[in-house]
Amino acid sequence: MRTSNDTPADGSAPASIVALSGGVGAARFLSGLVQETGSDPVVAVVNTGDDREFYGVHVSPDIDIVTYTLAGVVDRKLGYGLARDTFSLMERLAELGHESWFRLGDRDFANCLHRTLRLREGDGLAKVAEQIRRAYGVQAHVLPMSQEPCPTLVELTDGRKIHFEEYLVRERAPDQVRSVDLSAAGRATPAPGVIEAIRAAAVILVCPSNPVVSIGPILAIPGIRDALRTSAAPVVAVSPIVGGSPIKGPASQLLRGIGAEVSALGVARLYRDFISGFVFDECDAELESAIGELGLATRTTDSIMRDRAGAARLARCALELARDLR
């Protein structure tokens, strides 16, 4: 699509589309988005609150899911990891007594090792993400929200405060969530290019990701939410909640944990200060007036991304709403 902000006729930069992104849901949406945007550059600003060192290497779960999905090399069944990867390293580490609840394939590990070695040499997370997406031939820019450590912590009702990946993978996302701690993101600075990309964007989208632990950390970084609020571009969010529950993942527990309603309306309320449009599933059509009363333009569609065509349809719906909001 083209918006009023770009000037393609004179050969200058085309209209860029910035998408705030978490993991699996965002990656599927982005794979639809790049089908719809043609030559307009897509910049995915990706959550790094899930980043953690495992087995001596820096793992960036959401950056890798987005990169692998856009590259077409993701394990489609799992939604993360690389298709046809081997697991020799993990098997041997487990034999040697290491914790192995976070499974990394051998090629997946190699990407994380590459990241680790480059970080040790002084490159930033942004440069490494750029290099890996280029190595896979991914056209979209994959930009970490921050280059600084921003671990998302989940506080459980038993008082333990654990890293999000421990909550999600090791503990299998229990219901007993007291709160979510984004204070590390709250002390971080945006990665180079993030604020600039938001300011230069023709359209800004919020992918159908977990509002608490995927989009939440991005919004918690000082400067990003303000940049979104003051952007001249339309900001359109896509609800990850359909019919009162998430398509995938622990959004219900986490939304309840922060005292929010587990519904498209609940998500719209979390975003209402910086979005102007909201896309949600047609099965939630009864919420349309309540969401409209938040001052948001709305659009409903079949928002379940069963395949690439479904992802493209959802992206097209969000882009059309954004165009109408220009």
Add this chain to the structure above:
Amino acid sequence: MRTSNDTPADGSAPASIVALSGGVGAARFLSGLVQETGSDPVVAVVNTGDDREFYGVHVSPDIDIVTYTLAGVVDRKLGYGLARDTFSLMERLAELGHESWFRLGDRDFANCLHRTLRLREGDGLAKVAEQIRRAYGVQAHVLPMSQEPCPTLVELTDGRKIHFEEYLVRERAPDQVRSVDLSAAGRATPAPGVIEAIRAAAVILVCPSNPVVSIGPILAIPGIRDALRTSAAPVVAVSPIVGGSPIKGPASQLLRGIGAEVSALGVARLYRDFISGFVFDECDAELESAIGELGLATRTTDSIMRDRAGAARLARCALELARDLR
């Protein structure tokens, strides 16, 4: 075998056999040795001059070759690495532009990663080697010569001074060797247990390893050569040179590089100050009087270890000579 130093009848410690060890040749010899020694403990004191960081992990080539060979999991064709390992990690690192001349399989890498993580936690190389050999069910003790960095450097006639693994693997062992630099080993201290093992040994053997870059670094560590010289136990070396050339590896270039003769006699001269017996190939029988004139007891045999039986035969020959020297 039993020697006068042990007292097996009263249930106290049996006679230990210490073997100074390099990589492939030593590992084969040790696999024969453990067949011949029954319940007497074997302590392999292993060269770590080849150790180097590759791809962010601490690789101990000789320790791993010895451990894998004694565990029966070595890639027999190569003589190093693990049988039926996968190479996904290396392939992906190469795709990302990393040097890949030092190939590490995925399970092999996992062992090195385990070592690296344990070293980072403060364990010493000796404790980690012990742990890995136990994990593989290896009975023999595998003891690094030192826990400190002891890189063996090879100076070429073009003036470059390179790490031994770069010389051997990356540059494929060129003839143009000016000298071998063992100065790092010369500043290191023996690993805990090395001097004690030599002092307590009933028999000390020098495996048929490269005298310059495998046994040389062990001897270069202050205290070890003296402990060998003053040991009450017989010290018997096995020649790695047969008919004027090594069975395998770059011993010719390196012996010439340090100005030594490439023959069993040349090797015997390098060791004469601390050994009392010397085993060499029957095809070199004409060297027997010259080696005897060095003051050494000699024994000749078929020293080519074609299989486990050949390795056991060679080990038996060395043990018999040691017994005669008690």
